[in-house]
Amino acid sequence: MDASLLTITPGAAEPIYRQIVEQLRRMITSGQLPPGESLPSVRDVAGRHAINPMTVSRAYSLLEGEGLLERLRGMGMVVAATRRARPAGERMSLLEPRLHDLARAARELELPASRVLRRLGELLEDGE
Amino acid sequence: MDASLLTITPGAAEPIYRQIVEQLRRMITSGQLPPGESLPSVRDVAGRHAINPMTVSRAYSLLEGEGLLERLRGMGMVVAATRRARPAGERMSLLEPRLHDLARAARELELPASRVLRRLGELLEDGE
DNA sequence: CCATGTGTATCAATACAACAATACACATAG
DNA sequence: CTATGTGTATTGTTGTATTGATACACATGG
Known part of the structure; x- marks a missing residue:
């Protein structure tokens, strides 16, 4: 690497x-x-x-x-040799805390879910 | 309050x-x-x-x-008396750093965008 | 005036992160 | 063997951030 x-x-x-x-x-x-x-x-x-x-x-x-x-x-x-890639469900759990924080912040900001999801969608595509 | x-x-x-x-x-x-x-x-x-x-x-x-x-x-x-609610676009910018962090983490975890978006959608609805 | 309610200035204590400079144990290439 | 490359233990220092304890200034209600 x-x-x-x-x-x-x-x-x-x-x-x-x-x-x-x-x-x-x-x-x-x-x-x-x-x-x-x-x-x-x-x-x-x-x-x-x-x-x-x-x-x-x-x-x-x-x-x-x-x-x-x-x-x-x-x-x-x-x-580590024993370390294989983990299934998506398990990887997803590493993202959970961030998702909860984001959801709470969005709620306190009273932002419409659609807008937050749309913006995140853009960012996720840009990276690939 | x-x-x-x-x-x-x-x-x-x-x-x-x-x-x-x-x-x-x-x-x-x-x-x-x-x-x-x-x-x-x-x-x-x-x-x-x-x-x-x-x-x-x-x-x-x-x-x-x-x-x-x-x-x-x-x-x-x-x-503050002068402080009115801000328009959604401005509120959105407070969320941007979190969105970028999340997108980067999701990319490194190689999680499909659809799955991340779906999960976030669930969390956003639960709160309301 | 006095009791009680505000916020806060000040100082101290603690924890943490990062750096610096060594020195050491090990493996490999020559 | 030697030189060079690994990671790491050690010691000390520095800077910063966070939290805490105490005392103070101000306003209000009685």
Whole structure:
């Protein structure tokens, strides 16, 4: 995997290490990063995004703790062999909290459901 | 306005004062809280949710800085008289960041747009 | 005047994130 | 063996954010 595929925003409210964790978790869960795929080295990611190597290492370690990554000593990190892409229903559950937040915000803003759905539809198509 | 209308989750990642700020901002922007409507006292909110009065005060002060609230000295806070409900287009922009985050997460999870939209549709209807 | 109700200024405590600079253990290429 | 590449443990520092405790200024009702 190329280090440039990670989107990192140092100024954001969400801490950097968690941005990395959640992004990789999603890409592994979907199978976008297949088992055996090797990840960019911590120094590579750190250098390219001008962040501290230990911050990247922290993210990798957390994912190893989840069983999503495996550590090959002396070599890099790799997507765990046992980790296959999960079915859509399971992936969907990772989206649920965000969906609930969005729904609540839309309700408090008294926005018509049709308008929210239409806009989201646009954004979902643009990305592909 | 009743203090119990606020939904506060002390354990959440989002800080308490910001939960209050964003919630009230949405309710004022939509007109759900009309100009002149008085807000619950800081001690009322704090007592009911077991949080510190200063945390509530901080939220109120930020909203006063935005021009959404007015301070009546010695008495409480009130929705600013000049603050009318905003048109839907403007309210929509408050939702944009959340929509982008959601779209990105869905893309990384490789979830079909139809499924995401369907689920959001359900959640939007349940709330009303 | 006094009791009670507002919001808040001030200071302190705590937690967290990120960085910096090493040093170490391991594996591979030469 | 050596050089270079992995990840990581360690220690310390810095900056910031969040929350809390206390005391104060103001307004109103009695």
